[in-house]
Amino acid sequence: MTTTALPPAPALPTARGPLSARVLTALAAPGPLAVLDTAGVAAADPYGEDPQLALYALYELHYRGFAGVPDEREWEPALMPLRRALEDRFLAALRADVPGGGSAAEVLGALLVEPAGHSGSVAYHLEHEGTKEQLREYAALRSLYHLKEADPHQWVIPRLTGRAKAGMVAIEYDEYGAGRAEHMHARLFADLMTDLGLETRYGHYVDAAPAPALAVVNLMTLLGLRRALRGALVGHFACVEVTSSPGSRRLAAAMRRTGAGPAAEHFYAEHVEADAVHEQVVRREVIGGLLAEEPGLEADVAFGAEATTLLEDHLSTHLLTAWRAGRPALRQPG
Numbered sequence: 001m002t003t004t005a006l007p008p009a010p011a012l013p014t015a016r017g018p019l020s021a022r023v024l025t026a027l028a029a030p031g032p033l034a035v036l037d038t039a040g041v042a043a044a045d046p047y048g049e050d051p052q053l054a055l056y057a058l059y060e061l062h063y064r065g066f067a068g069v070p071d072e073r074e075w076e077p078a079l080m081p082l083r084r085a086l087e088d089r090f091l092a093a094l095r096a097d098v099p100g101g102g103s104a105a106e107v108l109g110a111l112l113v114e115p116a117g118h119s120g121s122v123a124y125h126l127e128h129e130g131t132k133e134q135l136r137e138y139a140a141l142r143s144l145y146h147l148k149e150a151d152p153h154q155w156v157i158p159r160l161t162g163r164a165k166a167g168m169v170a171i172e173y174d175e176y177g178a179g180r181a182e183h184m185h186a187r188l189f190a191d192l193m194t195d196l197g198l199e200t201r202y203g204h205y206v207d208a209a210p211a212p213a214l215a216v217v218n219l220m221t222l223l224g225l226r227r228a229l230r231g232a233l234v235g236h237f238a239c240v241e242v243t244s245s246p247g248s249r250r251l252a253a254a255m256r257r258t259g260a261g262p263a264a265e266h267f268y269a270e271h272v273e274a275d276a277v278h279e280q281v282v283r284r285e286v287i288g289g290l291l292a293e294e295p296g297l298e299a300d301v302a303f304g305a306e307a308t309t310l311l312e313d314h315l316s317t318h319l320l321t322a323w324r325a326g327r328p329a330l331r332q333p334g
C-alpha cells in the first residue's frame with residue numbers, strides 16, 4: 001500500500017472589498033475572535049465581488065480550509081452572524097430574481113429545450129469558435145467546483161430517505177469513481193487541466209475567479225449546508241445533471257477541435273454518457289422519491305433549479321461579453 005501526504009491547503013485569497021477583508025483578516029488572526037460585524041451586507045450587491053468572495057472564504061472552511069487557518073475555525077461562532085447575513089442577502093436576491101411559479105417538472109422540462117440561436121451558450125461558443133486560451137479560462141473557472149466535484153451535494157444525503165437517498169448515492173458513487181480513485185471525476189478534471197497546461201492545485205484559481213464563478217459554487221454550498229434547503233439542493237442537482245449531457249457533448253467537441261488532449265476530451269465525453277443516465281435517476285428517483293415523501297418541497301425543488309440557471313446565465317454573460325470584446329474573462333492579478 002502506498003501512502004501520499006495530503007496536499008497543502010490553499011493560501012487565503014486576496015480581499016476584494018470591506019466584507020471579504022473582514023473575513024480574511026479574521027481567518028488569519030491568531031487567538032480568540034471577536035464577533036464579526038455584519039455592517040455593509042445589506043447595501044452590497046448580493047452578486048458582487050466582495051460579498052461573494054467573503055462567502056466563498058467562509059465556505060471553504062467546510063472543505064479543505066486554508067494554510068495557516070486553524071481547522072477549528074470551521075465552527076467558530078464569531079464568524080456565524082456575518083456568514084448568516086451574507087447567505088440571507090444572497091438567498092433573498094435569488095428568490096426575488098428567479099421567475100418562480102412553475103412546478104419542478106415544468107422547470108426541468110424547460111431546461112431540455114436549447115434556445116434557438118445559441119447566442120447565450122458558452123458551450124456552443126467554445127464548440128464552434130472558442131480558442132485554446134478561452135478553453136483554459138473556462139477550465140480554470142470551473143476548477144473551483146470540479147476539483148471538489150460532488151462534495152457540496154453530499155451534505156444532502158443524511159437529509160433524505162428511501163428512494164431519494166438511494167438514487168442520490170447511486171449517482172454520487174459514479175461521481176466518486178465507483179471505488180477507483182483514478183476514475184473520480186475530480187481526478188479526471190485535474191487530468192484535463194494538465195492537458196491544458198493549467199495548475200491543478202486545489203484553490204489555485206480562486207483569485208482569478210470573478211464573482212459570477214464564485215456565486216455558482218457558493219449556491220451549491222449554501223444549499224448543501226442548510227437542511228431547510230434540501231429541496232432546493234435537489235433541484236439544483238437535477239439542473240446540473242439535466243444540462244450536463246448536451247453541454248458536455250459540445251465541450252468534448254471543443255477539446256477535440258482545438259487538440260486540447262485526450263484527458264481534456266475524456267472528462268467531457270465521460271459526462272455525455274454518465275449524465276444521460278444520472279438525469280433519469282435524478283428525475284425519477286431523487287426528485288420523485290423526495291416529493292412523494294415531502295410534497296411540500298415542490299416549490300423549493302423548482303427554486304433550486306431556477307437559481308442555478310440564473311447564476312449560470314450570469315456566468316455565461318460574463319464570459320461571452322469578455323471574449324467577444326477580445327478581453328480575458330479571468331480576473332487579472334494586481
Ligand SMILES: [Fe+2]
Pocket residue numbers: 149175185271
Ligand atoms: Fe461528474
Ligand SMILES: [Fe+2]
Pocket residue numbers: 171175241244274275278
Ligand atoms: Fe453526473
